[in-house]
Amino acid sequence: MTPPLLAVEDLQKHFNTGGWFDNRPPVRAVDGVSFEVGQGTTLGLIGESGSGKSTIAKCIIGIHQVTDGQIRFRGRDISAQTPEDFERIRSEMQMVFQDPTSCLNPRRTIQKTLQVPLKANDVPEQERIRRVNELLELVGLNEEYLHKYPHELSGGQKQRVNIARAVAVEPSLLLLDEPTSALDVSVQAKIISLLEDLQSELGLTYLFITHDLSLIRNFADETAVMYLGEIQEYGDTDQVFEQPRHPYTRALMSAIPVTDKREQAYKPADANVDGEIPSPQDVPRGCRLHPRCPHSTEACTKRRPDLIEVDSAAVRCFAYEDGASGFEELHDTLKARATVSDGGESD
Amino acid sequence: MTVTEPVLDDPILEVSDLSVGFEGFDGYADVVNGVNLSVGRSEIVSIVGETGCGKSVTTKAITGLLDQPPARVSGTVTFDGTDLFSLPQKERVSLNGNGIGMVSQDPMSSLNPVFELGEQLTDTAQFGGKSPSGPLSYVRRRYFGEDRSDAYQRALDTLKQVQMPNPEGAMKSYPNELSGGMCQRALIAQALLNEPDLLIADEPGTALDVTIHDKILSLLSDIIAERNMSILMITHNLGVARELSDRIYIMYGGRIVESGTTTEIFEHPKHPYTQGLLASIPRLSSDSMSDGIDGSVPEYVDPPDGCRFHPRCPYADESCQSQQPPKKAFSKTASTECVRYASDDPGPEPTMTETRRRLNETAISGADST
Numbered sequence: 199m200t201p202p203l204l205a206v207e208d209l210q211k212h213f214n215t216g217g218w219f220d221n222r223p224p225v226r227a228v229d230g231v232s233f234e235v236g237q238g239t240t241l242g243l244i245g246e247s248g249s250g251k252s253t254i255a256k257c258i259i260g261i262h263q264v265t266d267g268q269i270r271f272r273g274r275d276i277s278a279q280t281p282e283d284f285e286r287i288r289s290e291m292q293m294v295f296q297d298p299t300s301c302l303n304p305r306r307t308i309q310k311t312l313q314v315p316l317k318a319n320d321v322p323e324q325e326r327i328r329r330v331n332e333l334l335e336l337v338g339l340n341e342e343y344l345h346k347y348p349h350e351l352s353g354g355q356k357q358r359v360n361i362a363r364a365v366a367v368e369p370s371l372l373l374l375d376e377p378t379s380a381l382d383v384s385v386q387a388k389i390i391s392l393l394e395d396l397q398s399e400l401g402l403t404y405l406f407i408t409h410d411l412s413l414i415r416n417f418a419d420e421t422a423v424m425y426l427g428e429i430q431e432y433g434d435t436d437q438v439f440e441q442p443r444h445p446y447t448r449a450l451m452s453a454i455p456v457t458d459k460r461e462q463a464y465k466p467a468d469a470n471v472d473g474e475i476p477s478p479q480d481v482p483r484g485c486r487l488h489p490r491c492p493h494s495t496e497a498c499t500k501r502r503p504d505l506i507e508v509d510s511a512a513v514r515c516f517a518y519e520d521g522a523s524g525f526e527e528l529h530d531t532l533k534a535r536a537t538v539s540d541g542g543e544s545d
Numbered sequence: 546m547t548v549t550e551p552v553l554d555d556p557i558l559e560v561s562d563l564s565v566g567f568e569g570f571d572g573y574a575d576v577v578n579g580v581n582l583s584v585g586r587s588e589i590v591s592i593v594g595e596t597g598c599g600k601s602v603t604t605k606a607i608t609g610l611l612d613q614p615p616a617r618v619s620g621t622v623t624f625d626g627t628d629l630f631s632l633p634q635k636e637r638v639s640l641n642g643n644g645i646g647m648v649s650q651d652p653m654s655s656l657n658p659v660f661e662l663g664e665q666l667t668d669t670a671q672f673g674g675k676s677p678s679g680p681l682s683y684v685r686r687r688y689f690g691e692d693r694s695d696a697y698q699r700a701l702d703t704l705k706q707v708q709m710p711n712p713e714g715a716m717k718s719y720p721n722e723l724s725g726g727m728c729q730r731a732l733i734a735q736a737l738l739n740e741p742d743l744l745i746a747d748e749p750g751t752a753l754d755v756t757i758h759d760k761i762l763s764l765l766s767d768i769i770a771e772r773n774m775s776i777l778m779i780t781h782n783l784g785v786a787r788e789l790s791d792r793i794y795i796m797y798g799g800r801i802v803e804s805g806t807t808t809e810i811f812e813h814p815k816h817p818y819t820q821g822l823l824a825s826i827p828r829l830s831s832d833s834m835s836d837g838i839d840g841s842v843p844e845y846v847d848p849p850d851g852c853r854f855h856p857r858c859p860y861a862d863e864s865c866q867s868q869q870p871p872k873k874a875f876s877k878t879a880s881t882e883c884v885r886y887a888s889d890d891p892g893p894e895p896t897m898t899e900t901r902r903r904l905n906e907t908a909i910s911g912a913d914s915t
Contacts, residue, residue, distance in 0.1 A: 353596075384838035386837065412828055457823060
């Protein structure tokens with residue numbers, strides 16, 4: 199088996215707060231995260247804001263210095279690189295950000311914007327112009343756009359330019375940080391199908407960060423659900439959505455407003471979490487979800503659960519430990535769901 | 546055949562033939578074009594459409610928040626039997642907050658960052674609905690009036706009603722100390738303080754996380770049930786509209802293209818735009834998703850002739866460009882504006898499956914316009 203393109207192992211990123219006389223604890227934005235992304239596949243990372251999704255992407259691409267843990271790209275650890283080393287690796291990985299407008303220089307035409315990464319990679323000028331035309335065509339824009347400024351473009355078009363700029367240096371890994379959350383659904387669908395086309399055409403690998411579960415369902419091969427800097431559930435996308443095991447995944451799914459009865463039936467009923475996400479500076483002891491979890495027991499408050507393998511997914515919840523008690527309600531609803539989805543498989 | 550709005554007995558808000566345009570450097574932008582809508586008593590009505598379809602401008606015209614000029618507003622807006630556009634400015638302003646409450650989109654930027662939340666809410670409770678007065682009378686009422694503590698208590702009670710965690714503490718904090726969900730709750734409380742009959746909610750909670758968003762929506766629907774209020778909600782999320790509202794208006798390019806009860810819109814969507822929007826939503830239960838609608842909302846300075854949706858419509862032909870499509874009613878509540886439903890039209894009637902197929906087809910042939 200070939201090694202995964204990107205492997206993150208026990209990644210930790212803590213931000214120190216305060217000055218000399220301030221001994222508040224550090225913000226544990228990412229706290230022991232491990233995952234792998236295989237060549238040409240998509241890993242979806244979901245969670246509420248403040249759960250550390252974007253921090254992971256920024257650690258991978260070197261915007262943040264890693265506190266502890268390893269990030270292996272093509273088998274090589276890149277977590278403690280010098281800036282010069284990073285410069286070489288960066289053309290292998292690129293990032294697309296959430297807000298398409300603020301990522302584009304308002305005083306550069308699209309042509310100039312797209313030439314920047316090529317210039318940085320010492321592509322000769324004639325070659326650059328040819329490449330820019332190719333790139334525009336690749337993302338479904340025509341040459342009319344070459345001499346336009348960002349303010350003349352719609353949100354979807356700007357995001358296409360951002361994607362074109364990201365793939366300009368022929369990277370193998372794209373980090374997509376909520377690339378469609380600022381767009382309308384009709385445009386979002388377009389961008390997603392563009393990303394799918396690019397993936398099959400260029401063999402790209404995606405780390406897709408979003409808070410929209412239904413989007414992940416349509417797009418990602420594997421899904422990791424994050425909460426307060428930890429992965430709570432990790433597995434095959436179908437597996438995670440067919441049988442959401444972690445109370446947090448279930449809560450996220452039940453909170454989505456859906457548009458027809460079949461979808462409504464698909465959502466786990468009555469799986470709400472209370473309150474809001476706590477500050478990562480002061481994480482709850484034990485299981486991090488327990489103050490909000492409807493199923494929490496005494497054991498949850500005492501020690502931190504490990505990721506437990508259930509079928510082909512991994513879940514960080516005591517309910518799936520051998521000999522766990524107090525989770526009958528959760529297991530009952532899971533069983534009920536399994537029988538329903540077996541019966542409804544035909545359509 | 547022209548059909549008027551579904552006749553509601555005694556609606557709280559009735560908007561007829563509302564048009565709003567703006568004078569700009571590029572010419573006259575015709576942003577809202579002949580909108581008819583009505584909100585019944587204790588009814589929740591949603592306006593759904595993409596960004597730039599004129600939804601927020603419509604509500605701003607209703608509440609009188611548009612400066613004229615540069616805006617040009619025509620048509621009539623009747624609230625509780627009074628024609629709003631013929632009211633004197635003073636009376637109209639005093640209606641805002643008292644008769645019509647508004648919750649705006651971005652919770653973090655809608656509160657004043659230099660005042661404590663308590664102060665802002667108490668001011669609303671004390672001065673809301675009173676016509677604007679000079680600084681001297683403000684100071685007199687603020688510091689020498691007796692009803693300040695009453696108002697404070699009322700603000701606190703309302704905060705409790707919207708389930709603000711630690712309401713006493715929240716009253717003493719500045720907006721930057723509150724989370725997005727708490728700010729949104731505070732804004733809803735502020736809108737409810739003077740017990741308006743109609744609440745206009747402009748994308749409530751869109752900026753928040755799904756779990757919090759869900760809570761805010763259920764909070765809103767509880768409050769409406771309790772207070773017998775009406776809501777006019779603006780959203781671009783069809784799922785939200787389905788969960789909360791009784792009736793839905795679909796808006797595109799400054800016109801209402803389809804209206805109907807929630808069941809009618811979701812079970813039998815008629816207009817190709819509604820169908821396209823529905824098809825573009827990623828599904829939770831399966832991994833099939835259409836490729837979205839080509840193009841983007843029209844330029845309002847030079848809108849397309851005829852049906853404004855025709856440059857993006859998978860069913861468009863010459864007849865769409867030549868005439869404004871007639872309004873066709875299907876039931877007392879459902880109607881749509883599309884040529885394909887005219888009795889003498891040869892084209893096929895848009896259906897969900899056909900729209901899905903056509904959208905995916907056009908996506909393959911030419912994707913250069915999104």
